[in-house]
Structure formats: structure tokens, C-alpha cells
Amino acid sequence: MTQVSLERGIRLHDPVYGPVVLDEPLLIDLYRSAAVQRLGSIYQGGITAFINPARRTTRLGHSVGVMALLHMLGASLLEQAAGLIHDVPHTAFSHVVDFLYPSQEHTFHEVHRESVIATSDLPEVLDRYGLDWRTVSDADRFSLLEQTLPTLCADRLDYFLRDGVGMGLVSSTEAARLLAHLRVWEGRIVVDETDVARWLGDRFMAIDDTVWCSVQEIGWYVAMAHALGAAIEAGVLAESDLWGTDEAVLQRLRVAQLPEIQRWLDLLRWDVHFARDDAHPDLITLPKVRAVDPSVLVDGQARPLSHLDADFSRRKASYLAGKQGQWGLRIEYPA
Numbered sequence: 001m002t003q004v005s006l007e008r009g010i011r012l013h014d015p016v017y018g019p020v021v022l023d024e025p026l027l028i029d030l031y032r033s034a035a036v037q038r039l040g041s042i043y044q045g046g047i048t049a050f051i052n053p054a055r056r057t058t059r060l061g062h063s064v065g066v067m068a069l070l071h072m073l074g075a076s077l078l079e080q081a082a083g084l085i086h087d088v089p090h091t092a093f094s095h096v097v098d099f100l101y102p103s104q105e106h107t108f109h110e111v112h113r114e115s116v117i118a119t120s121d122l123p124e125v126l127d128r129y130g131l132d133w134r135t136v137s138d139a140d141r142f143s144l145l146e147q148t149l150p151t152l153c154a155d156r157l158d159y160f161l162r163d164g165v166g167m168g169l170v171s172s173t174e175a176a177r178l179l180a181h182l183r184v185w186e187g188r189i190v191v192d193e194t195d196v197a198r199w200l201g202d203r204f205m206a207i208d209d210t211v212w213c214s215v216q217e218i219g220w221y222v223a224m225a226h227a228l229g230a231a232i233e234a235g236v237l238a239e240s241d242l243w244g245t246d247e248a249v250l251q252r253l254r255v256a257q258l259p260e261i262q263r264w265l266d267l268l269r270w271d272v273h274f275a276r277d278d279a280h281p282d283l284i285t286l287p288k289v290r291a292v293d294p295s296v297l298v299d300g301q302a303r304p305l306s307h308l309d310a311d312f313s314r315r316k317a318s319y320l321a322g323k324q325g326q327w328g329l330r331i332e333y334p335a
Contacts, residue, residue, distance in 0.1 A: 012064060016161045016175055020068045026081055026129050027067065035088045035120035039063055041245035044159065046093040047224040048217050050250065051268055054167045055211075059087045059094065065158040070144055073154070073184050078131070079142040083154060085122060086139045086146070089113040091242040092249040095288075099225035102286050113137060116243060143187040150293035150316075152189040157182075160204055160292075169207055174199070183297055190295040190302045197294040197305045201312055205319050208290045219274025219329050220267070222285045227253055227264035234258055273332040281328025289323040291316050 009023035010031065022028050030036055037060070044062055045055030066083040075083075089112055091097045097108045114134065117123070123133040139146040139155070147153040161178070164170030181196040182189055191197040211217060228249075231237040236256045241249060253261050266272075274283075293316065295302040306313035 016065055016165055017068045029125050030084050033121050033125050035122050039087055042090055043246055046096045047220055057162050057166050059090055062162055063087050065162055066154045069154045069158050073144055075144050079145055082136050082142050083145050089116040092244055092246045096221050096224045099221050100228050150291055152294055164207055185297055185302045190297050192297045194296050197296045200294050201305055204292045213287050213289050215274050215276055218287045222283050223264050223267040227261050230260040271334040275330045276327055277330035278328035282331045283329040285327050291320055
């Protein structure tokens, strides 16, 4: 994402939305904060970004994208600010931490949201504008920014478009078409055409299957989580170090030269493969499977696509059933 300083703001070029201009003092100050700028050193793809260069989208790029999408949808300045800072609580390697401290919801960063933001420079920035940081940092207060699965929200739509465009899984034309058909209805993001909603629902599952919840990527996440766990147990890292940057934490692991850490790091290569094997697993994990059910605006009412399209409803149910729950993984080492 390229940046140009303007006389009264900042112009960014975003790969999904094109030119993004920050000309509101609040957004400019939040963007320049240390807490938000740290996200430029946190990859959305976690440890995978160090193996697959196509996964090197940063949390900063995603946060700016969420803010830009909220602006396009007519969200308030406060909600745009919430979108810009919503990922500040993320640890190094993003959702890898959810395999170190597993839960079905994968919300470790949300559990620690208040403590992370309270000790950052964001409260001071927001206080200058008369804003309570607890309100602005609570994404659940903002209906366009955040919704639970399978509902659409700006956060979910941006990471879909950002990873999709970045990896060549969504064309620029397809992204523009989707954006043109998004609408706000009763405080929620909906789609105004059934075919576009169907494309979104199917493509979202396809990217989840091949990227976010692929066996290979989950295997790398689990291996990195074990490396982090071994480092914490050995005193190489403290839990608080997880809120550093990806490169800094990884360097700490590399220089430690401890066999228990190194054996896990040695799995983070293209030629190490993982396969699901519940009968004879080397690793046990609980991944997060994602699918959306876009609401479609029809005759002035929004209805979930699954209520309008029985085939889509069956495809979604089948996909979720095939991936939900605990996985056993077998490590396949190179010959």
C-alpha cells in the first residue's frame, strides 16, 4: 500500500478500493499512532506469509481497507475509526495464537482487547477528541463493522476481498462488481442481487477451503503454535512478547537454537505436507471453518441467501459439516 502525504491529510493506494484519502484529523491521528502502525509488521496470513509470499497482506492494510469500505457504505466517522483500530489487539502471527491457546471461537485477541488497548497510545489519541477508548475499540457496538458468522460485515468482506485479490482468486472486476451491489439495510450490509450473493457465498467457501481453513495452512499454524509454546515453556518468550511483531518474535525463536523449538520450525517449509488422519494423527487441532450466508434485498426486504436458494443452502451445510470439529493431522516429511 503506497502512501503520499497531502497538505491536509494522507492519500493511500489500496489494491482493492484504489485511492483512499484520510482527511479527518481523528483518522489521521489514529493511523499515525504506534498501535496502528505496528499492524504493518503483522501479517494477516500468520506464519504462512513467511512461506508463501502471496499471503503477505498486513493487518494495517486490512484495517485501512475496513475503514475505506465503511466510508463507502456511509458509516459514521466513529464507526470508521473503530474499523481502523479493530485489529490492534492481534498478537504476532495473527490467528496462530488461537492454536497455541485453542478455542472453538478463535478469539484470543478479543479476550485481551481491553488490556492491550489500555496500555497503547490509543486512549490518549481518542481522549484528545473527547472519545472513550472503550467505546471506540468495542467493534461489536458497530453493526456494519462486525457481525457474527455467517452475516456479512465490513471486517469479513475486506479480508475476503483482500486475500482474494492478492492471491488471484478474485479478479479486480469481480471485486468491483461485488462492491457495486452492496447496500445498507436496517444497519446491516446486504447484497441487492441474488446472483452476486450466490457468487460471494460460493467464492467465500472456496477461499476458506483452499486458504484459511486448508489442511496445509492449518498444519503450518499448528507447528508454529507448538514452536511458540516450547519457547514460552523454555523462557525464551514471555506471553507478553506475543504482542511484538512477526519478524521480532520469529527471530527470537531462531536464535534460541533449542532443539524443541527448532524441530517445529523445521516443519515450516513448502516441502513438508500435512494430511487429515484421525486414525493415526501426529497433531490434534481445532480449526475455525468459515462460510457466509449473504442477505439479499428483495422487494424491500432482506432475506438470507440460504432461504432463497436451496442448492446453496445444501452446499453450505455440506461444506461446514466436512470441516467442523477436531482434526487429526499427519505430517508428511519430504523423501
